[in-house]
Amino acid sequence: MTSKRVYIAYTGGTIGMKPSSKGFVPESGYFTEQISRLPELAYPDMPEIHIHEYENIIDSSNITPNDWYQISEDIKAHYQDFDGFIVLHGTDTMAYTASALSFMLEDLSKPVIVTGSQIPWSQMRTDARDNLITSILLASQYDIPEVSLYFHNRLYRGNRTRKVDASGFHAFQSPNFPALVKVGSSIQVNQNILLTEPRKPLSINRISEPKVVVLTLFPGFSSDMLKAVLKSGIQGLVLMTYGMGNAPCNNLAFLQLLQEANDQGVIIVNCTQCLKGGVDMSSYETGQKLQNVGVISGYDMTPEATLTKLSYLLSSDYSLQTIKQKMQTSLKGELTRISN
DSSP: OOOOEEEEEEOOSGGGOEEETTEEEOOTTHHHHHHHTOGGGGSTTOOEEEEEEOSSOOOGGGOOHHHHHHHHHHHHHTGGGOSEEEEEOOSTTHHHHHHHHHHHEETOOSOEEEEOOSSOTTSTTOSHHHHHHHHHHHHHHSOOOSEEEEETTEEEEGGGOEEOOSSSSOOEEOTTSOOSEEESSSEEEOGGGSOOOOSSOOEEOOOOOOOEEEEEOOTTOOHHHHHHHHTTTOSEEEEEEBTTTBOOTTOHHHHHHHHHHHHTTOEEEEEESSSSSOOOTTSSHHHHHHHHTTOEEOTTOOHHHHHHHHHHHHTSOOOHHHHHHHHTSOSSSOOOOOOO
């Protein structure tokens, strides 16, 4: 029987950092050497692995759409030769990258797992070893044809994740969607919620750098702030509202600015500030007034998924009406429509 093969793209992050007199720092070649000496790779259940360390190791705080494109092209270039793929990444923007890759990797039929760690591999109490070993097993032994994120015994749909803890091992959650896989003494795969494997070959949809802004409302929010943002020439606005998608409906200047922006072709998506649940603009007058001025619902999408999805669609040649329709439709399992 042919051995399974897993491709590991080491892009950077805490997982591979080396201790130094200046604290933990990245060092070319260090982490790749550490992985190659991992005793568990000799186990019969382990696949053959190939590690590609990026020439310029990326601190995840510096991640850009160009880096997402590099990762996507890397996966595509090796797609026919490997059974699964792992992207080692810093945790700070991991949910953004997992979301972006889910839209960029069109017709994905193999596992792509994004993972990392909170403590570097070199440390005794690291969570890196378990995250990497389990990701390798999942990528090689299970048919999970989508971009996912593995952290601390859970495999989540990538575009459903959020980083919820700055230092704890259970750093990521999928607030509005169940885990794809639960890992304990056994591995439990939730087959009923996995995406359907496509029949078309893999293709890449590049995300350019369209002007999209995420704006969080707060009590006392001034319409002048919104006016300044809209004057900057943005193409899309992710509006982080209260509760089920509510905003101050007695602020006429605020509503007028949204109406004008919509009329000028700015796509405005309503996202909730709440960790769980989603937007239903039909429930309250405040939400209905947003709907009346052209704001569309983000339903239960995470801010990370909303931002990357909107950027992805604005990078295409779709019409504004088509983009609005697709923003409110599940493309890669990123949303559940809460209401009509």
